[in-house]
Amino acid sequence: MRPYILLSMLILPLAVFSQSLQHRFDSVLQGYHQQGQLEGTVLVARQGKIVYTGQFGYANRQFKVPVTADTRFPIASISKMYTAIMVLQLQEEKKLDIDQPVSAYVPELLPSINARISLRQLLVHSSGLPSDKVPDYTTQSIKQPGAFIRNNVKDTLLFTPGSRFHYNNVDYILLGAVIEQVTGKKWGQVLQEKILTPLKLTSTGIVTQQDIIPKLAYGYHNYTYGPGTAMDTLHNDEARYLENYATAGGLYTTAAELFRVDQALYDGLLLQPASLTEMYTPVKELGFLKYARGFTALGSYVNRLSSIKPGGDLTVIERRGNILGFNSCLLRCVEDRNTVIVLCNTYTGNMEKIGDDILRILYNPPTHAHIKK
Incomplete structure (x- = not known):
């Protein structure tokens, strides 16, 4: 068999699988969007490689400015x-x-x-x-x-x-x-010198009430947290000095730049291995936290999720952030180098449910029969 024929036989199934994966993500996430439960941007990476990005709804509803890949979102407690x-x-x-x-x-x-x-x-x-x-x-x-x-x-x-x-x-x-x-x-x-400049993050910074920040999403809310519909009324977020949250919740970023921080942790560009181990170690003596689905750690939570990964539980380093209409999550499956990022500007979606559905798709690939269809 000629080498190029063998190579094409190997590449074709991967390409078909990739297309199928994107279709499955699109189908589920568009469903959430049509129900009025997802407005924002989603990024999914498998083994350190981006396999899906999607944008939904408006960064500014008054002027119908759509969310794009470079829309900046306040990330609230992900700042921690x-x-x-x-x-x-x-x-x-x-x-x-x-x-x-x-x-x-x-x-x-x-x-x-x-x-x-x-x-x-x-x-x-x-x-x-x-x-x-x-x-x-x-x-x-x-x-x-x-x-x-x-x-x-x-x-x-x-x-x-x-x-x-x-x-x-x-x-x-x-x-x-x-x-x-x-x-x-x-x-x-310090943030600029230790994180932003080394990683060349030019769309990440501190939200300040008085500053005009290019491409920053507006916030809207109705606090339905998932069970609402697309017909529900959304309200403008009231003015708030988000800079007062400072190191607890004052940052904005894009999905791509948050992903760059995620990858830099794997690649040793931010912390040494001993520090990473310390950051990921759950503090079990403080007890299981039902609302966080796991145990507290340094800056995040360490969870073991069932019914996601075939054959066993899945360990996830989880960090969520929410303030007013901004509602976001970062899921890091460090054992597999898989990442899920969801940044929203309406507090209408259940981040836990959306994130879990994305992980199920990622960890449950379609069968050969499904791919052929």
Whole structure:
């Protein structure tokens, strides 16, 4: 048999499989879009290679500006992953130790009762600090994390630090103050130097209320979380100083640039192997978190999902983000180097369900009979 004939016989099934995979993604995701439950952008990668991208709906509904591949979305708490990366980078540089108390770096910032909280407890939301409140983001712009903490954190604890899990944006805003203290730079500059510039991310930055950010999606909401319909009324997001979320939720990006961060973690461009192991290790002593479907870790959650992968459970590093109409998820199957990114600007879809449906397609390839059809 001639070599080029043999090569074509090998390539053709792969091409047909790829087309079938794209068709299956399109069919499911268009279904969600037509039901009014998906507006935004989706990126799926298999073994580090992008196998699907899709855009749905409008970045601006008033002027009917469609979502495109380079539309930028506020990613809310997915920002916490970037903060965890920066903190671990600074630990690698011996500028901090995550097992040291916060008071070792910002001794006068927290009230005295909170002095024993460690950086690790902030990273896994076991600090015991009280939660932030909506007025903290609607009254004025507070661009410095330290100023936010001084204005909004009181001399109180909800529980003994390290004893249980309590999700809290304040934990990660405080980490931003530590980053600024140990580097002598604004956290945005540290982000630029350690992540954005090395990875050449030009469509990632900090959302600020007063700035005009090119290609930034508008937010819309009705908080149906999945069971709504395309006929439901959407409302404009109210003005909010997203920059106050800072290192807890102040970033915007595109699907492609979030994917570049995902790949950089695999390729050792951001963190050393020991730091990656530390970031991915679930903190089981804080208990299983039903809403997160797994255990807390540094900047993300470690889940084991059933009914997704044939022959066993699937380990997923999961990070979601939501604020107002912006609703996003990042699913990282590190054992297989598979990635799912969904960035939305309407709070109408169930990210957990959409993400799981994408993973089922990825892990359950069509049969030969299906491919032939």
